[in-house]
Structure formats: C-alpha cells, structure tokens
Amino acid sequence: MARSGGRMSGVAERTGVTATESPVGLHRVLAPAGVLPQAAQRLDTNPDIRPGEVRISLERLNLDAASYRQLSGKHHGDGDAIRAEVLDIITSRGKMHNPVTGSGGMLIGTVDAVGDQSPLGLQVGQRVATLVSLTLTPLAITDALAGWDGRGEQVPAAGHAILFARSIAAVLPDDEDPELSLAVLDVCGAPALTARVVEAAAARLGAAPRVAVLGGAGKSGSLSLAAARRAGAGTVGVVPTEAEADRLRAAGLADQVVIADATDPVALSAAVGRGADVTVVCVDVPGCEHGAILATAEGGTVIFFSMATSFAAAALGAEGLAADVTMLVGNGYVPGHAERALELLRTEPGVRELFGARLAG
DSSP states (O other), X not given: OEESTTOOOHHHHHHOSOTTXXXXXXXXXXXXXXXXXXXXXXXXXXXXXXXXXXXXXXXEEEEOHHHHHHHHHHTTTOHHHHHHHHHHHHHHHSSOOOTTTOOOEEEEEEEEEEETTOOSOOOTTOEEEEOSXXXXXXXXXXXXXXXXXXXXXXXXXXXXXXXXXXXXXXXXXXXXXXXXXXXXXXXXHHHHHHHHHHHHHHHHHTSOOEEEEETTTSHHHHHHHHHHHHTTOEEEEEESSHHHHHHHHHHTOOSEEEEOOTTOHHHHHHHHOSOEEEEEEOOSSSOOHHHHHHTEEEEEEEEEOOTTOOHHHHHHHHHHTTOOOEEEEOOSOOTTHHHHHHHHHHHOHHHHHHHHHXXXX
C-alpha cells in the first residue's frame, strides 16, 4: 500500500508486497536487462509505486554543471535548443542522463506518495531534495519544461520522480530559499569528503595540511574550501579569471587565491607553488587531471569531484609523471553530508555570498 493523500498505489494494490521489488531499483530497468538503473538506457517511470518506493511531485531540477556546460556549448547558448534536448533525454531515457558527460543532477519536490515499506522516513507533503543522481532516478515531465528558458542549471519542472528503498533524500529547511538549498545540496558530498581527507592528512603529517581547490569560487569549490579551513588546513583557491579571484578574495574562504588555467599542467603547478597535500578538483571542464596531479605533493591526495574527469587520463597521467599520489573519486555520499553542507552555508558568510552571486546569474 502507499500513503498518498487518499490515493492508493495501483501496483501495491494489485500485487501487495512482492519479492520482485529491488531496493536498488532493478525492477524499474527496462533496457538492457540486468544492469543497475544508473547504467540503464531506459527506466520505467510508471507513477504507481511499489511498497518500498516514494513518489515525488517535481518542482525543480538542478542539472549537473558539467552536463549543462556541454549542452550549452553544443547549442551555442540557444536556450530553446538546450531545453529541447534536455526534454528529449528525459523522455527517451526515463531519467536525466546526459549521454556525453554521463551525468545528470538532482531535484527538489514534494513527497506525493510513500510506500508502506519505504525505509526513507519521508512523509506525504514534505518538500525534499533528492541526494541521488538523476542518472538513476525514474523521471517523467508533464509540462514540456515550459517554465525554463534553457539558460541556467536550475530547471522549473512539473512531473514526478521515483525514489527506491536505497535512495537518499533530505527534507528542505524551512528557513532557506529552496533554490539556494538545492544548489548547496547538489554538491553536498564535496565538503564532507574534503573534511575527511584533510583530517586524515593532518594525522599523517602531524601538521596542518595544505589544500588546493581548483574551481574555488564555484559551488563545490567554495564549500570544499570552507570545509578544509574548518578542518584546520591552509587553503589555496585556484580560479581562471581575475573576476573570480576578486569574488573569492572578498568571500575570505582561501588563505591564498591564484589565477591559473586548470587545463595547463605546468601553469597550474607553478601557480600553486609548493605541492598541495590535498588537491580538490571542482572544475566542470575536461583536461584538469594532469595539472591536479602535478600540483600535488608526493604522498598527497587528489579528490576528483568534477564529472568532466577522465579517470583513464588521471590514472595514466599519474603513472607517466611517476607521481606517488592517492586519487579518490568523489562519489557524492558521505554520512551526514547534507547537514554539514547546510551548516557551512549558515555559518560561513563567504559561502552564502558566492552561492547567492551564482544564483543571481
């Protein structure tokens, strides 16, 4: 059964609790058979939920930065063309899964129905942000994205999404602008993992580590800088332009701000100077792998948060440079990551300032 404001789930009503329901959503995979939802070419978006599922009434999508940049570049900033392609991806695949970047984003909406065996603890009527990728979330659009001009990462949308028993969602705080909360929660894995790695580096070194964040004025970059400083690190924010450098200096999140092209390994390494003990890549363009490795001290750690990362380039680059560095994939989930990110938003004025400027466009 599903709790849905008086409406029963058709699937649950017909079949009850069934062994065919998978907590990771295998029952929603239409093609190819046997793969997880993220790897699927198409998902089932039927609004009738199983006992372990939750249905969300959509309010807004937040496209992954690398995905939006690719789409915008492909269509030369033509908002109508961008909107049409995003709608086509969602309609044809039953999810937002950019075939070029492999990334999607996340969403906010209102809980519309809850299966009676859902372990997520959500209730009908709650406004939530999903903390799992749109690349594995069944998604149906009913308004043709008519309220979106195609010129930004946040997409007003009507329709529904389905969460599985192993999905993650956070109830939106009542005291924050939902758009701001969405932007923060979209990248909430970055500060949590950065803090964990910085704390481990400090224990290994017996001293405060030096942390370089590529893309330090962006969403994940500013949160990572704040988390690194909170964990006791010395921080270097790397940005591509003087305008971004001015914004980052004004935010006060970095001990040092440098301007460098993250895709130029030699220039980036020279700008960072003494190798960083931890390098965090938050740049939404490809080709930053070698520079990040070269800018990292021997025995240090590189965290790749950008979905534009080529992990083959990273692995082969480290080998070719004979670089003894640990390379981590930021998988987007660390226990308590949503709460940590929102706490940084509330307590670090510089983070709020940078996010606000980005949303203002």
